[in-house]
Amino acid sequence: MQALYAQLLVGLINGSFYALLSLGLAVIFGMLNIINFAHGAVYMMGAFVAYFLLNLGGINYWWALIIAPIVVGIFGMILERTMLQWLAGLDHLYGLLLTFGIALIIQGVFQNYFGSSGLPYSIPDQLKGGMNLGFMFLPIYRGWVVIFSLVVCLATWFLIEKTQLGAYLRAATENPTLVRAFGINVPRMITLTYGLGVGLAALAGVLSAPINQVRPLMGADLIIVVFAVVVIGGMGSIMGSIITGFALGVIEGLTKYFYPEASNTVVFVLMVVVLLVKPTGLTGRAA
Amino acid sequence: MSALTDDTLPMTPRAMRDEMIVFAVMTVLLVVVPWTGIYPFFVMQALCFALLACAFNLLIGYGGLLSFGHAMFLGTAGYVTAHALKVWALPPELGIVVGVAAAAVLGLITGYISIRRQGIYFSMITLALSQLLYFIYLQAPFTHGEDGIQGIPQGHLFGLFDLSRPMVLYYVVLVGFLAGFLLIYRTINSPFGEVLKSIRENEPRAISLGYKTDQYKLLAFILSGTLAGFAGSLKVFVAQNASLTDVHWSMSGEIVLMTLVGGLGTIFGPVVGAFVIIAMQQYLAGFGQWVTVIQGVIFVACVLLFRRGLVGEIAHYLRRSL
Numbered sequence: 001m002q003a004l005y006a007q008l009l010v011g012l013i014n015g016s017f018y019a020l021l022s023l024g025l026a027v028i029f030g031m032l033n034i035i036n037f038a039h040g041a042v043y044m045m046g047a048f049v050a051y052f053l054l055n056l057g058g059i060n061y062w063w064a065l066i067i068a069p070i071v072v073g074i075f076g077m078i079l080e081r082t083m084l085q086w087l088a089g090l091d092h093l094y095g096l097l098l099t100f101g102i103a104l105i106i107q108g109v110f111q112n113y114f115g116s117s118g119l120p121y122s123i124p125d126q127l128k129g130g131m132n133l134g135f136m137f138l139p140i141y142r143g144w145v146v147i148f149s150l151v152v153c154l155a156t157w158f159l160i161e162k163t164q165l166g167a168y169l170r171a172a173t174e175n176p177t178l179v180r181a182f183g184i185n186v187p188r189m190i191t192l193t194y195g196l197g198v199g200l201a202a203l204a205g206v207l208s209a210p211i212n213q214v215r216p217l218m219g220a221d222l223i224i225v226v227f228a229v230v231v232i233g234g235m236g237s238i239m240g241s242i243i244t245g246f247a248l249g250v251i252e253g254l255t256k257y258f259y260p261e262a263s264n265t266v267v268f269v270l271m272v273v274v275l276l277v278k279p280t281g282l283t284g285r286a287a
Numbered sequence: 288m289s290a291l292t293d294d295t296l297p298m299t300p301r302a303m304r305d306e307m308i309v310f311a312v313m314t315v316l317l318v319v320v321p322w323t324g325i326y327p328f329f330v331m332q333a334l335c336f337a338l339l340a341c342a343f344n345l346l347i348g349y350g351g352l353l354s355f356g357h358a359m360f361l362g363t364a365g366y367v368t369a370h371a372l373k374v375w376a377l378p379p380e381l382g383i384v385v386g387v388a389a390a391a392v393l394g395l396i397t398g399y400i401s402i403r404r405q406g407i408y409f410s411m412i413t414l415a416l417s418q419l420l421y422f423i424y425l426q427a428p429f430t431h432g433e434d435g436i437q438g439i440p441q442g443h444l445f446g447l448f449d450l451s452r453p454m455v456l457y458y459v460v461l462v463g464f465l466a467g468f469l470l471i472y473r474t475i476n477s478p479f480g481e482v483l484k485s486i487r488e489n490e491p492r493a494i495s496l497g498y499k500t501d502q503y504k505l506l507a508f509i510l511s512g513t514l515a516g517f518a519g520s521l522k523v524f525v526a527q528n529a530s531l532t533d534v535h536w537s538m539s540g541e542i543v544l545m546t547l548v549g550g551l552g553t554i555f556g557p558v559v560g561a562f563v564i565i566a567m568q569q570y571l572a573g574f575g576q577w578v579t580v581i582q583g584v585i586f587v588a589c590v591l592l593f594r595r596g597l598v599g600e601i602a603h604y605l606r607r608s609l
Contacts, residue, residue, distance in 0.1 A: 029407075096355075097586060100540060101586025105584060272419075279404060
């Protein structure tokens with residue numbers, strides 16, 4: 001049973017990353033009509049910024065949790081201003097191709113300087129060690145990742161669904177022209193949205209650094225799984241993305257325990273099943 | 288959805304004549320290549336990728352469907368052909384037939400699943416399906432995992448042509464490429480191709496005119512996958528191995544890149560794009576990961592600056608359709 005709980009925990013952690021990443025993809029898609037293929041690359045950048053902060057500046061994990069998303073978010077906003085904004089009005093597929101190119105550039109540059117092997121990033125002192133819960137041993141850092149991710153996801157949900165700013169955002173998703181007529185700077189909102197989505201990915205990168213090591217290609221395969229998560233959950237609903245992300249992580253964890261050979265493929269197989277049974281995705285409208 | 292094709296012209300006798308001339312020039316050039324001292328293996332490899340890119344272009348350029356998983360056809364047909372030649376000791380022609388048949392079946396299954404969603408979701412689904420296959424091939428015993436299938440015997444095609452001789456192999460690959468190319472050309476200009484273009488331009492309207500668009504899309508997907516598989520089977524004879532790189536997502540990205548560089552929705556664009564990208568990889572092989580970076584830069588430049596691609600820009604300048 002210990003092993004089962006351990007795999008469940010791993011599943012919850014992967015689920016946190018799926019949730020944070022698919023949440024960002026959904027928010028970006030809503031405003032920019034772009035599927036951000038560079039999402040895996042910015043996730044990796046988040047982890048690298050944390051690594052640089054610690055090893056070059058001696059700045060610890062807690063500051064990295066704040067600084068990395070901001071730095072990477074600003075980088076994302078520059079990308080949006082200089083490149084992505086020119087795609088407005090074009091076919092969706094150009095956004096996918098452009099961001100795929102950006103991902104190749106970012107990952108290629110990091111691979112040149114850091115190879116393909118992982119760099120270690122140690123767990124901060126305050127979160128070292130574990131707790132005995134009676135039925136299992138819980139490493140504190142892993143518990144922290146799950147809870148913190150959940151809080152961030154819910155905060156994002158609250159921001160978008162319950163605040164004035166979120167209302168503007170949702171309105172601009174529906175009808176940008178009308179929202180501009182009310183005097184709201186929609187282009188700036190689009191830039192900030194992209195920064196927010198990218199920042200969430202970078203945050204996930206920082207969280208994963210002590211668990212998965214820091215590797216240039218850490219986001220390359222992850223993003224494909226997240227695409228499958230997005231296909232399953234649909235991008236219509238923020239809460240839908242969060243729940244689907246965590247749920248699929250848990251299912252993947254269970255698969256690792258009961259049938260490890262299929263743990264790499266279970267999310268894709270579920271995607272196929274969902275497409276056959278309910279082609280629009282679990283929460284989404286038809287796109 | 289019409290951004291792809293702002294200058295598609297209806298098929299006129301003049302356009303037909305232009306295309307015939309370009310096709311004749313291309314064929315003559317490819318026929319004389321082995322006597323020019325250019326490394327034949329480079330051209331053979333480029334021809335396989337050119338056919339692959341043309342097959343991909345049939346979907347994106349004429350059906351408006353961006354498949355981000357076309358490597359799965361290349362790799363599947365490659366593995367099956369390699370296995371048939373090496374383990375079952377089938378002659379080359381049967382090896383190609385089983386490889387292509389496997390790609391066709393895969394096209395039927397994955398097409399049935401992926402055309403259930405449109406636009407950007409279609410791309411994500413094809414990418415995810417090819418990743419699923421990647422992991423299956425990684426674990427399946429017959430693919431030999433990371434090592435791949437190596438040392439594949441080339442054999443005698445129809446018992447007559449010795450494929451281990453580079454010259455013979457070159458012309459066999461060339462005939463295969465030209466046959467595939469002409470089949471695609473014929474498809475594009477057939478009534479089926481016209482319906483496909485109408486789906487790309489405005490699917491709801493095509494549906495309202497009574498076309499069962501899902502069937503057309505599925506058929507186009509199977510045809511594209513089958514021809515991509517044919518390219519994969521031919522490639523086995525050239526490379527004499529079948530490995531995981533052929534199924535990896537980065538290969539799917541390269542197929543997209545070749546077509547984008549040459550020109551989406553142009554007839555000759557994918558061929559030009561394949562030669563450009565393969566040549567670039569050849570000359571930049573010493574630069575390690577910078578090749579990835581350069582590919583990324585080309586992607587970005589193509590999307591932002593010249594979406595028509597090389598052939599598309601030339602055709603636009605000449606006011607012709609190529």
